[in-house]
Amino acid sequence: MDIGNIKxxxxxxxxxxxxxxxxxxxxxxxQLLAYNERLFMADANTINLVSTLKxxxxxxxxxxxxxxxxxxxxxxxxxxxxxxxxxxxxxAYQQLHQDLAKKRK
Amino acid sequence: MTIGVLMYCFDTPDINYHRLAERCVAQxxxxxxxxxTIVTDLETFKKFRPMGMINYKLVEAKTxxxxxxxxxxxAWYNKERALAYEHSPYDTTxxxxxxxxxxxxxxxxxxxxxxxxxxxxRVHDLTGHNMISGExxxxxPLVWATVTLFKKTTNTEAIFSMIKHVQEYYTHYRNLYRIxxxxxxxxxxxxxxxxxxxxxxxxPTPMTMLADRVDVVDSDEDGIVFKHGDAVNFTSGQDVHVxxxxxxxx
Numbered sequence: 001m002d003i004g005n006i007k008x009x010x011x012x013x014x015x016x017x018x019x020x021x022x023x024x025x026x027x028x029x030x031q032l033l034a035y036n037e038r039l040f041m042a043d044a045n046t047i048n049l050v051s052t053l054k055x056x057x058x059x060x061x062x063x064x065x066x067x068x069x070x071x072x073x074x075x076x077x078x079x080x081x082x083x084x085x086x087x088x089x090x091x092a093y094q095q096l097h098q099d100l101a102k103k104r105k
Numbered sequence: 106m107t108i109g110v111l112m113y114c115f116d117t118p119d120i121n122y123h124r125l126a127e128r129c130v131a132q133x134x135x136x137x138x139x140x141x142t143i144v145t146d147l148e149t150f151k152k153f154r155p156m157g158m159i160n161y162k163l164v165e166a167k168t169x170x171x172x173x174x175x176x177x178x179x180a181w182y183n184k185e186r187a188l189a190y191e192h193s194p195y196d197t198t199x200x201x202x203x204x205x206x207x208x209x210x211x212x213x214x215x216x217x218x219x220x221x222x223x224x225x226x227r228v229h230d231l232t233g234h235n236m237i238s239g240e241x242x243x244x245x246p247l248v249w250a251t252v253t254l255f256k257k258t259t260n261t262e263a264i265f266s267m268i269k270h271v272q273e274y275y276t277h278y279r280n281l282y283r284i285x286x287x288x289x290x291x292x293x294x295x296x297x298x299x300x301x302x303x304x305x306x307x308x309p310t311p312m313t314m315l316a317d318r319v320d321v322v323d324s325d326e327d328g329i330v331f332k333h334g335d336a337v338n339f340t341s342g343q344d345v346h347v348x349x350x351x352x353x354x355x
Contacts, residue, residue: 015336018233022313025229026343029310030209034217041309065309068219092342 016100023096030089035078036071038064042085050079108216109140109195114203115166115182116149119174123152124353126203128324130156135326136207139199144185144192162192170289174350175317186250186291187272190257190265200253205346208328212252212344220306221260224295225249227311231340232333236316237348243284243293245300249312250291251346260304267298314346321352 001009031042040046046062053060054075061069072078110133114126123145130141142160145153150163164185172181185192189200197216215223226248228237255261271278271294278297279287286293299305315321315331323330328341331349 011336014233015338018231019338021233022229022231022338022340022343025311025313026340029211029313029343032211032214032310034214037217037219039215039218039309064218066220066306 012103016103019096019100023093027089027093030092031085032065033081033085035081038068038070039066040064040070040082042082042089044086047079047082047086050075050082054079106197107140107195108197108199109142109193110137110199110201111189111193111195112141112143112201112203113183113186113189114143114145114149115185116152117180117182119177119179120350121152121354122203122350123149125350127154127156128353129201129203129206130159132207132326133201136210137199137213139213140195142192142194160194164188172288181288183291184272184289187265187268187294189253190255190262193255193257195257197256198254200250200255202251202346204348204350205251205344206329207344208326208340209342209344212254215254215308220254220256221258221304222253222255222264222299223306223308224253225251225312226307228314228346229311231313231315231331231338231345232319232336234316234333236318237314242286243282243296245282245284245293245296247292248296248299248305248307249346250295251312252308253295260302263302264295264298264304267301268294271297312346313340313343315348317348317350319349321347321349324352 033040033042049062059073061071064070112126114122116122126143133139133141142162144162144164146166147163150161166182167184168180168182170181170183171178199212199216228249230236272289275289282297284293319331319333321329322332328339329345330337330339
């Protein structure tokens with residue numbers, strides 16, 4: 001591969017990596033979820049935490065992204081909202097990821 | 106409880122801010138569906154095309170400030186924002202620059218939580234070149250006043266009173282916090298006020314930005330296409346602060 005092609009290859013890789021970073025920032029931003037006046041990320045950590053606590057108690061407290069306590073008195077409803085938002089953002093990200101994979105080939 | 110968007114828009118000899126505001130209003134209508142109040146001056150007000158129901162508040166802007174833009178020093182009428190607490194008719198206000206364009210409902214999620222004031226303290230440069238890091242420019246934890254959510258509380262009233270004080274004695278505070286830039290910037294005035302009062306929440310995700318060296322070449326209701334050097338890229342469904350002030354000129 002000559003230096004011209006290496007440069008093209010490098011530019012393409014930068015472009016793909018940046019598109020991935022931008023898509024991840026979009027995903028994180030869209031995962032912000034307001035619940036009981038508190039702010040949460042609908043990510044794997046929050047889903048796992050709520051899912052685990054739900055098995056032990058019908059209502060409990062969790063910390064939001066600003067370390068404020070939130071009373072969860074309907075864990076099923078909260079968990080459904082978290083999972084829906086999480087999957088909505090991941091579906092969008094998955095589509096872009098596929099497009100990027102095609103671009104790299 | 107009322108919630109709405111408050112914008113400040115003053116045309117300068119170099120920049121048609123009203124064009125940016127018109128586009129910004131269209132995006133807010135589509136994605137946030139909130140009432141909008143624009144604080145402007147008479148000259149700028151006359152240039153707005155009819156946009157339906159908008160609350161206008163006419164003021165006379167202070168015209169003593171400047172900013173660097175694409176290698177030039179240009180006029181910048183940004184000092185009225187310190188009066189946002191008085192100007193806002195809403196219980197919860199999304200105070201927004203007219204060059205911030207919403208392409209999602211993320212701000213509604215933030216507005217529906219409990220806080221006094223909330224703003225970004227990090228940025229994400231869409232080009233990947235980190236042109237707007239804001240690091241090593243002062244000894245202050247920087248915040249970005251581009252999008253500021255606030256509620257009418259005693260704490261917020263204190264913050265805005267402090268911002269007015271900082272504006273009045275900006276030279277002192279600039280020296281105190283070793284701020285590199287000599288011109289008045291709301292980002293610093295807000296950051297100083299929050300630091301002095303130990304208040305304010307941060308928006309947990311960074312503000313997506315494009316520096317003034319990046320040209321916006323196309324856009325639709327879902328996103329924008331931008332060009333930096335030879336690279337062309339686009340956004341979709343992502344709120345973005347665009348520092349190219351000329352892209353809405355047509």
